[in-house]
Amino acid sequence: MTRPGPRAGQTGAVRRWWAGWTAGTEQDQVRRVDLYTRQSLYLLLWGTPLLVGVQAANTVPDDERRLLLAVAIGGLVLTAAAHRVLGDVVSLHPAYGPLPWRSMGPFLGLAAVGYVAVLPMPTEVRGFGVMVLWSALAWALGGLRDRRVSVPLVVALAVLPAAAARQLVLMPAFMLGALVIGGFFVFTVRVSLWMYSVVRELDRARVAREALAVAEERLRFSRDVHDVLGRRLSAIALQAELAASLARRGDPSAADRMLEVRGVAHEALREARELARGYGTTDLGQELEGARSLLRSAGIAVDLDVDGLPGPWHEAAGWVVRETVTNVLRHSAATRVDIGYDDGVLRVRNDRPTVPPGAAAVSGTGLRILADRLAPLGATLESGGDAEWFEVRVQLPTRAAEVPA
Numbered sequence: 263m264t265r266p267g268p269r270a271g272q273t274g275a276v277r278r279w280w281a282g283w284t285a286g287t288e289q290d291q292v293r294r295v296d297l298y299t300r301q302s303l304y305l306l307l308w309g310t311p312l313l314v315g316v317q318a319a320n321t322v323p324d325d326e327r328r329l330l331l332a333v334a335i336g337g338l339v340l341t342a343a344a345h346r347v348l349g350d351v352v353s354l355h356p357a358y359g360p361l362p363w364r365s366m367g368p369f370l371g372l373a374a375v376g377y378v379a380v381l382p383m384p385t386e387v388r389g390f391g392v393m394v395l396w397s398a399l400a401w402a403l404g405g406l407r408d409r410r411v412s413v414p415l416v417v418a419l420a421v422l423p424a425a426a427a428r429q430l431v432l433m434p435a436f437m438l439g440a441l442v443i444g445g446f447f448v449f450t451v452r453v454s455l456w457m458y459s460v461v462r463e464l465d466r467a468r469v470a471r472e473a474l475a476v477a478e479e480r481l482r483f484s485r486d487v488h489d490v491l492g493r494r495l496s497a498i499a500l501q502a503e504l505a506a507s508l509a510r511r512g513d514p515s516a517a518d519r520m521l522e523v524r525g526v527a528h529e530a531l532r533e534a535r536e537l538a539r540g541y542g543t544t545d546l547g548q549e550l551e552g553a554r555s556l557l558r559s560a561g562i563a564v565d566l567d568v569d570g571l572p573g574p575w576h577e578a579a580g581w582v583v584r585e586t587v588t589n590v591l592r593h594s595a596a597t598r599v600d601i602g603y604d605d606g607v608l609r610v611r612n613d614r615p616t617v618p619p620g621a622a623a624v625s626g627t628g629l630r631i632l633a634d635r636l637a638p639l640g641a642t643l644e645s646g647g648d649a650e651w652f653e654v655r656v657q658l659p660t661r662a663a664e665v666p667a
Contacts, residue, residue: 292465299458300352303401303451307348310397311337318390329387333380337394340376343369344402351405355455358407366403373399381426392426396440397447404448405455419444471561475591478556487537494530498523546576546583550601553587557599562590567602575658578639579608585632586610586654594652608656615652629654
């Protein structure tokens with residue numbers, strides 16, 4: 263017998279909620295982890311005294327219920343102070359200091375006053391009060407890494423319940439039990455904060471890798487500028503010097519030399535424009551190796567398989583690789599890029615795009631310019647994808663081995 267599935271409206275709402283939760287930038291994901299960590303710890307902080315209070319309400323005699331209510335109100339005040347301390351502790355982690363004394367001082371003062379106040383009370387009420395105070399100490403201060411707090415906290419968690427029990431025979435058992443349970447509470451806080459700090463560190467490393475990738479791309483561009491324009495500018499400088507010397511001697515060939523300087527300058531300007539537009543002569547092998555190095559430096563895995571690509575199309579494929587790899591770095595949070603050729607189609611595919619799903623076939627200035635340049639060669643460029651993958655496809659002509667002049 264099959265269970266009826268959710269209605270269409272419910273399914274759509276769930277999908278929209280999940281899409282809103284999973285979409286966004288890496289920084290958004292870090293904020294969500296921060297929210298999840300804080301809310302989980304806050305839930306444990308408030309949930310523990312609530313469970314203890316429900317149990318105490320079922321065991322306390324009727325004549326002690328008013329006293330239990332007063333202790334519960336005091337526990338709410340203490341837990342609210344512990345809530346503030348816990349927020350400061352989460353913000354401080356993983357640093358050891360400075361300790362958040364502005365919130366921790368009032369909390370410890372309230373805890374001391376509360377412990378002294380519940381000691382003369384009846385057993386059931388006293389046990390409830392001590393448990394509220396004990397859990398607030400464990401959850402609020404368990405995440406602090408400073409030994410000046412950690413060591414006294416462990417001692418307090420073991421001693422306070424045993425001292426309030428007033429039974430010397432059972433005191434070792436009380437201390438052991440309180441130490442085990444309190445240690446578990448502290449361990450839970452520490453592990454939660456450790457996971458959160460790992461996520462933040464990974465995000466910082468991702469930002470650093472992206473900055474390194476951009477810096478390497480700028481270095482590559484400056485190297486290309488030097489290689490393309492350096493020799494031209496050197497030639498201009500030498501010929502201008504020669505023309506000046508000839509002009510000083512009244513040699514009529516100085517004018518011809520200056521015309522040569524002008525020709526070299528025009529050629530340098532043309533090459534500079536081609537370089538700026540990415541239209542300079544490209545070598546597919548160098549572009550693939552540069553793409554592999556650049557993407558790996560950004561922490562992105564690369565898979566290359568273009569062995570079957572016809573030789574006459576290598577230069578055009580280099581344009582595609584250069585532009586698409588730049589788009590991956592600028593417009594995605596990719597962890598994998600696949601560059602391959604099969605059956606007349608060159609594909610560049612990456613995961614985790616930031617473009618909207620179902621985007622236009624060719625979008626972005628760089629891709630439009632690339633499509634315009636490929637069109638005279640008989641190749642067509644298309645792009646698109648979904649929330650998980652984005653792909654650029656270049657369909658080569660049927661006779662791909664031939665490239666029109």
